[in-house]
Amino acid sequence: MRYVEEFRDPTKARALLKAIARSAETLGASRAAPIRIMEICGGHTHSIFRYGLDKLVHEGIEFIHGPGCPVCVLPRSRVDEAVALAERPGVIFTTFGDAMRVPGTSRSLLQAKAQGADVRTVYSPLDALELARRHPDREVIFFGLGFETTTPSTALSVQQAASEGLTNFSVFVNHITVPPPLKALLEDPHMLLDGFVGPGHVSMVIGTHPYDFIARDYGKPLVVAGFEPLDLLQSVLMVLKQIRDGRAEIENQYARVVPEHGNPVSLAAIEAVYEPRPSFEWRGLGEIDASGLRMREAFRAFDAEARFQVGYGAPQGRAQVPDPEGCACGQVMTGRMKPTACPQFGRGCTPDTPLGALMVSSEGACAAYWTYGGARVAAE
Amino acid sequence: MNAASKPSRLRDTHVTLSHGGGGRAMRDLIEEVFTDVFRPEGDEDQARLTDAALATPGARLAFTTDSFVVTPLEFPGGDIGKLAVCGTVNDLAVGGARPLWLSAAFIIEEGTEIALLRRIVASMAREAEAAGVRIVTGDTKVVGRGSGDGVFITTSGVGVIPAGRDLGAARIREGDVALVNGVLGDHGATILAARGDLALSTPLESDCQSLTHLMEAVLAAAPGTRAARDATRGGLASTLNEMAEAAGVTVELDEAALPLRTEVKGLCEILGLDPLYLANEGTLVLFVPEAEAEAALAAMRAIPAGRDAAIVGRAGPRGAVPVTMRTAFGGQRIVDMLVGEQLPRIC
Amino acid sequence: MCLGIPGQIIAISDPARQMGLAEISGVRREVSLAPVADRPLDRLVGEWVLIHVGFAMAVIDAAEAAATLEALRELGEAQEALDQMAEGDRALAASPAPAEGAA
Known part of the structure; x- marks a missing residue:
């Protein structure tokens, strides 16, 4: 596959690993005193484990897994609200597969489906739109998940629905933005990070400038990275070079896909359809100001929360739902705890019986540790 | 077939509840659509069967059953009928048995097109002939609309394991070599695409095929073969986990050696799936002693069902993690059992 | 993500x-x-x-993709040169191999 295989070349990887090791040595990094690099994006977490990069890089490099998994950061209450929407009579509830198994307070979407709700997995919001066209007598709701990468797809779909005059299509909006939680993490005095690997596909939409504050205000390097193993390793090396040179800059390793100023059409669509919510609840981080999006007044007809008066659209306000007892997803999600340090990891919480989303989503740090054996191979 | 030469008594184009009511409509459906095709010589039901192989000292009877549900009922490379024959034939074959007889029981949803039933039955008859088995008994039931998904089929199969043959996962030893007879995941990928709700089009076809002849060729070339399993639901990953656990060994796969079609890889990249967990319906995994690995490989490659055969891994000593994979990138990762069903993902 | x-x-x-x-x-x-x-x-x-x-x-910008791969190829050559130098200096330095660290 073009643009994929070339970036998985083991020979080039060996050279990168050596260069990383040399840099780490020069910087005096060791297992006891590692250089801590946060990969913000869950897709990077997935790649790190899929290719075993955590075990291949020099022991002085520690990957801290960031909050960039849109399913993992959803609080349980949002899953409950999705289930409530899905169970309304006459509704076809459409979702990306990622959200199907995430546990709510009493059930997941998959369980709601088994109990009779019409829940369908789709690949694209365009497929939900197509269902709305084909079933004019049904309400088709799309579970709008994701960061800036995915937001344009629902914005463009809603614009398309508006232009076609579709009145039975709406989006349960859970779109969130990357910079606010990063700021929250950087403000946390317990987070000791030396640099960041930045999310490549978010950046293809928003460009590299929204991260400027990280270098300017917090003095940390950030390198926007692609998702193949060579992309990740090269980005780690670029972060190390910045540290060695005493620089803190926003650099772009993924220039083949990420333009400096992002994608103007996508940004315009987001701007036209969405506006920031005053605040949005994140699992493990609580309510963060201006970190989530909602539909603008002009598109309120397509906003499932307003239309069906649930969640932030409920007249009585939203119910807060605490995480299940013993679930440390919040701490793991924000990099304060390694998945294996969670008392429930592999005991009360496995992919078969997940307590929290981090064990469900393939991007969740816990599921990645479990699936690719970060924990179990190490334990041998 | 004989059915074609007789005037048809079936007036309906779709199955109704009266086709399951025990009266004339049911008799007409069963005779015209099923028994005339499966038993053109007009055998009686309640099969009384004889086979010389059964009388051979040391020979053992093999008996298996499986139910088949699939959406859509017809897909590129096969249909539920072909699946129902191949599935049961392969269960027998991978146990070392020569499949002889099948039963076929149908649960048909009211409203199913009779022309579709005829196609399914014709496909079963064709596949049974190719696999060298006879469909000797069967049953039909009709359920109301909404109580089924078109057609469900249960097939049971009887075969004979010749004297001296003893295949079983418990016989796998450290150092044994794991082989597959062909590309992985074609069936699962084909079905995903054929359902249509993901709007993906591929040139893929299901790998659905009988493995009787392939197994006989392998056992002739590599008589020390320890065990074989068809890697159906849960894919190669789940099958290997079961075998490794039964044998008390570990298995290490070599990612670079896994035979995968470009399109299956592409579909997996698009939907975020792992081809190791995609179902196969004509792909088996074998363990043979190292000394016979090349012979087994050559025997498979010599016939169409084994054209893409490959050595994919090796059994190692008992360990905490049953199946791991040496990645093409040089790392090692766990290959666990499948949790639930694989769902397309965006992240 | x-x-x-x-x-x-x-x-x-x-x-x-x-x-x-x-x-x-x-x-x-x-x-x-x-x-x-x-x-x-x-x-x-x-x-x-x-x-x-x-x-x-x-x-996808083909020129940028090619530039990234070219940079990686050059890095590979540079590492090889460094390895050869290191081999010459082996008496002086005993630097640990990178891949063995995190077993």
């Missing part, structure tokens, strides 16, 4: 809706070209794009 994969646009299927046919390793799917439709649609045929949830989110 955000699974995205490269695919090639092989046809424009519905110009009014800005839809095109993309091919990814022999698998075809209709995708929205809206995010990259800031140029005439027919100029997109043959281009490689990054596809996410059914949308072509970016046109």
Whole structure:
């Protein structure tokens, strides 16, 4: 596959690993005193484990897994609200597969489906739109998940629905933005990070400038990275070079896909359809100001929360739902705890019986540790 | 077939509840659509069967059953009928048995097109002939609309394991070599695409095929073969986990050696799936002693069902993690059992 | 987050809706070209794009991809040169191999 295989070349990887090791040595990094690099994006977490990069890089490099998994950061209450929407009579509830198994307070979407709700997995919001066209007598709701990468797809779909005059299509909006939680993490005095690997596909939409504050205000390097193993390793090396040179800059390793100023059409669509919510609840981080999006007044007809008066659209306000007892997803999600340090990891919480989303989503740090054996191979 | 030469008594184009009511409509459906095709010589039901192989000292009877549900009922490379024959034939074959007889029981949803039933039955008859088995008994039931998904089929199969043959996962030893007879995941990928709700089009076809002849060729070339399993639901990953656990060994796969079609890889990249967990319906995994690995490989490659055969891994000593994979990138990762069903993902 | 994969646009299927046919390793799917439709649609045929949830989110820059790979190739050569120097100096330094650390 073009643009994929070339970036998985083991020979080039060996050279990168050596260069990383040399840099780490020069910087005096060791297992006891590692250089801590946060990969913000869950897709990077997935790649790190899929290719075993955590075990291949020099022991002085520690990957801290960031909050960039849109399913993992959803609080349980949002899953409950999705289930409530899905169970309304006459509704076809459409979702990306990622959200199907995430546990709510009493059930997941998959369980709601088994109990009779019409829940369908789709690949694209365009497929939900197509269902709305084909079933004019049904309400088709799309579970709008994701960061800036995915937001344009629902914005463009809603614009398309508006232009076609579709009145039975709406989006349960859970779109969130990357910079606010990063700021929250950087403000946390317990987070000791030396640099960041930045999310490549978010950046293809928003460009590299929204991260400027990280270098300017917090003095940390950030390198926007692609998702193949060579992309990740090269980005780690670029972060190390910045540290060695005493620089803190926003650099772009993924220039083949990420333009400096992002994608103007996508940004315009987001701007036209969405506006920031005053605040949005994140699992493990609580309510963060201006970190989530909602539909603008002009598109309120397509906003499932307003239309069906649930969640932030409920007249009585939203119910807060605490995480299940013993679930440390919040701490793991924000990099304060390694998945294996969670008392429930592999005991009360496995992919078969997940307590929290981090064990469900393939991007969740816990599921990645479990699936690719970060924990179990190490334990041998 | 004989059915074609007789005037048809079936007036309906779709199955109704009266086709399951025990009266004339049911008799007409069963005779015209099923028994005339499966038993053109007009055998009686309640099969009384004889086979010389059964009388051979040391020979053992093999008996298996499986139910088949699939959406859509017809897909590129096969249909539920072909699946129902191949599935049961392969269960027998991978146990070392020569499949002889099948039963076929149908649960048909009211409203199913009779022309579709005829196609399914014709496909079963064709596949049974190719696999060298006879469909000797069967049953039909009709359920109301909404109580089924078109057609469900249960097939049971009887075969004979010749004297001296003893295949079983418990016989796998450290150092044994794991082989597959062909590309992985074609069936699962084909079905995903054929359902249509993901709007993906591929040139893929299901790998659905009988493995009787392939197994006989392998056992002739590599008589020390320890065990074989068809890697159906849960894919190669789940099958290997079961075998490794039964044998008390570990298995290490070599990612670079896994035979995968470009399109299956592409579909997996698009939907975020792992081809190791995609179902196969004509792909088996074998363990043979190292000394016979090349012979087994050559025997498979010599016939169409084994054209893409490959050595994919090796059994190692008992360990905490049953199946791991040496990645093409040089790392090692766990290959666990499948949790639930694989769902397309965006992240 | 955000699974995205490269695919090639092989046809424009519905110009009014800005839809095109993309091919990814022999698998075809209709995708929205809206995010990259800031140029005439027919100029997109043959281009490689990054596809996410059914949308072509970016046109992949072939020159940038080649530049990245070239930089990696040069890095490989530089590492080899460093290795040779290190071999000469082996008496002086006993530097640990990178891959053995995190077993």
